[in-house]
Structures are given as structure tokens and as C-alpha cells.
Amino acid sequence: MVTRRITEEPAFVLHRYDWSESSLILEVFTRHHGRVALAAKGVKRPTSNFRPVLLPLQPLRLGYAGEGEVRTLKSAEWAGGHVMPTGESLLSGYYLNELLIRLLARDDPHPALFDIYAQVVRLLASEHGEVLQAALRAFELLLLREAGLLPALDMQTLTLSPLDARASYCLVPEGGLRLAQAQDRARLDGAQWSGLHAALAPEASFLDALRACAAVASELKPQLRVLLHYHCGGGTLRTRQLMMDLQNL
Structure with missing residues (x-):
């Protein structure tokens, strides 16, 4: 053999x-x-x-x-290239690693996602901390897309209806993208979701996704947190729990 x-x-x-x-x-x-x-x-x-x-x-x-x-x-x-990230960037890197372990099956190649991950890691090791949250949101979206877990962001998931640029929508587990309701605090309008959809297209670059997420990072964060929690099988991610514990010290 x-x-x-x-x-x-x-x-x-x-x-x-x-x-x-x-x-x-x-x-x-x-x-x-x-x-x-x-x-x-x-x-x-x-x-x-x-x-x-x-x-x-x-x-x-x-x-x-x-x-x-x-x-x-x-x-x-x-292979060279950069030093080890530190502080919040180091914890963010461990968070990305945990997501990859939770969401990717073994022996399932994702060369494009690998290249994006390498870019994010280089960014974490740089002095550009102001784009950290946008980089995390962009990677979360691209990881969900590569894993086949992200619905199309240019239409309502259940009805396949096109988005109204001025209406508000939420991204939720099982329901995908739907019209926002009164109790939904985190939301984006149709134009913003459509912009994200275009920035996540296969022909778009990571920089396109980074720019699109930078403008809506705070609104995206809670929606992606719930979606990732759902697809990771429930339970708080270890790295997220560590971040929360450190913030409470």
C-alpha cells in the first residue's frame, strides 16, 4: 500500500x-x-x-x-511574513480558528477561504486595529458563504421577493433574510444588504467585503453572532466567552 x-x-x-x-x-x-x-x-x-x-x-x-x-x-x-498578533487581535485570531474548526468539515478544501484567512491574519498582526471589527464581520460572512450556510442577501429568503432598498431586513437562523419586525433592534435596509451581497460575490475581493462591512459592522455583529451560534450547534464559543470574561474584569 x-x-x-x-x-x-x-x-x-x-x-x-x-x-x-x-x-x-x-x-x-x-x-x-x-x-x-x-x-x-x-x-x-x-x-x-x-x-x-x-x-x-x-x-x-x-x-x-x-x-x-x-x-x-x-x-x-x-513561511515568514508577520509577527504574532497580540492583545485583542490575538483573541480575535483564536476566535476565527474556533469558527473554522466548528464550521468546516475535515478534508474539504477551501483555497479561496484559506487566502482570505491569511489576509485577515496579516491584518490582525498589523497596527490597523481600527478595521478589526470590519475584518471579523467580513470573514464571518465569507466563511458562512463558503460553508454553504449564508442565504442570498439580495432577496427575502422564504418568498424570494426582491428587497426594497428603503425597507429594513434582518438575518435570522432558519428564516434567513426577512422583513424586520418592531422588536428587531439590529437591522439593515435593503440597499445595505444588496451592497453586501455584491461585495461577497466570487469575483469580488476581500477588500470589497471589508469596505462593505465597515459601514455596517455594528448592525451586522449581533445578527451574525446569533446565526453563527445556531450553526455551531449552540453553546457560547470558548473564545467569545473568554473575551466577555476579560471585559468584565
């Missing part, structure tokens, strides 16, 4: 689990093969060359082999 071997694969570490006293199981997001679980044997030893490399939010080139659910890490190199 020939063992499949992958070399020089662009990747990011999403999470690390203890496997033994000296080894880890890694959840990694690769460009061409999607989310993959890897056994990193001996990586916790002080003499391991992998130990200072296998960090989250850092661009890597990985080599691994195997056919089962958990493959074996063979090589790892830092």
Missing part, C-alpha cells in the same frame, strides 16, 4: 491538543486539502525543531503523510 505524502503545503495551526507527554495532535487549515488532523510526535521535547514553529496565526509550510483520520507530521517551516 502506497502512503500518501504531502509536501510544502501552505497551512496554519488552528488548535493543539496534548497527545502524550512529548507529542501533540494538531488541527491545521491547509490551502489545498482543507482542515486536517496531524500527529506531531515528540514536538514537546526541548530539542524538537518543530517546537518553536508550530504556533497559531503563523503561515507555515507543512509536510505530512498517512491515509487515516490523523496523519503524521513530517516537516514544518515558518
Whole structure:
């Protein structure tokens, strides 16, 4: 039996689990093969060359082999580019990683989403904190789209009726995009939803999505939070709970 071997694969570490006293199981997001679980044997030893490399939010080139659910890490190199995000940006990066683990199936490639994630991580590591919320909202929308969980934003989901540019609409679990009701605090008008729809088109760039979200980030946040909570299976995300705990200190 020939063992499949992958070399020089662009990747990011999403999470690390203890496997033994000296080894880890890694959840990694690769460009061409999607989310993959890897056994990193001996990586916790002080003499391991992998130990200072296998960090989250850092661009890597990985080599691994195997056919089962958990493959074996063979090589790892830092691809360079930026330093580790800190503070709120670091927590935001961990939040994105948790979303990827919750919403993407293993071995399901999403090269376009990988490239967008890499852009967001570079942004988190930069000094442009003023665009952090817009970047998070843009990534959430693009992730939901890639996972097949985002309804069309240029029509009402249940009726397929076109949006009235001046009417208000909400994005809700199961119901998709619908007319806002009196009790709905978070809402966008039809023109704003249509603008987001255009900015999320396959031919649009991440910068287009970033610009569209910047103008409506505060209104989008609670709607996307409920939608993501629904699709992640309920329960508060660990990183979101950590952010709330820190804010309450």
C-alpha cells in the first residue's frame, strides 16, 4: 500500500491538543486539502525543531503523510511574513480558528477561504486595529458563504421577493433574510444588504467585503453572532466567552 505524502503545503495551526507527554495532535487549515488532523510526535521535547514553529496565526509550510483520520507530521517551516498578533487581535485570531474548526468539515478544501484567512491574519498582526471589527464581520460572512450556510442577501429568503432598498431586513437562523419586525433592534435596509451581497460575490475581493462591512459592522455583529451560534450547534464559543470574561474584569 502506497502512503500518501504531502509536501510544502501552505497551512496554519488552528488548535493543539496534548497527545502524550512529548507529542501533540494538531488541527491545521491547509490551502489545498482543507482542515486536517496531524500527529506531531515528540514536538514537546526541548530539542524538537518543530517546537518553536508550530504556533497559531503563523503561515507555515507543512509536510505530512498517512491515509487515516490523523496523519503524521513530517516537516514544518515558518513561511515568514508577520509577527504574532497580540492583545485583542490575538483573541480575535483564536476566535476565527474556533469558527473554522466548528464550521468546516475535515478534508474539504477551501483555497479561496484559506487566502482570505491569511489576509485577515496579516491584518490582525498589523497596527490597523481600527478595521478589526470590519475584518471579523467580513470573514464571518465569507466563511458562512463558503460553508454553504449564508442565504442570498439580495432577496427575502422564504418568498424570494426582491428587497426594497428603503425597507429594513434582518438575518435570522432558519428564516434567513426577512422583513424586520418592531422588536428587531439590529437591522439593515435593503440597499445595505444588496451592497453586501455584491461585495461577497466570487469575483469580488476581500477588500470589497471589508469596505462593505465597515459601514455596517455594528448592525451586522449581533445578527451574525446569533446565526453563527445556531450553526455551531449552540453553546457560547470558548473564545467569545473568554473575551466577555476579560471585559468584565
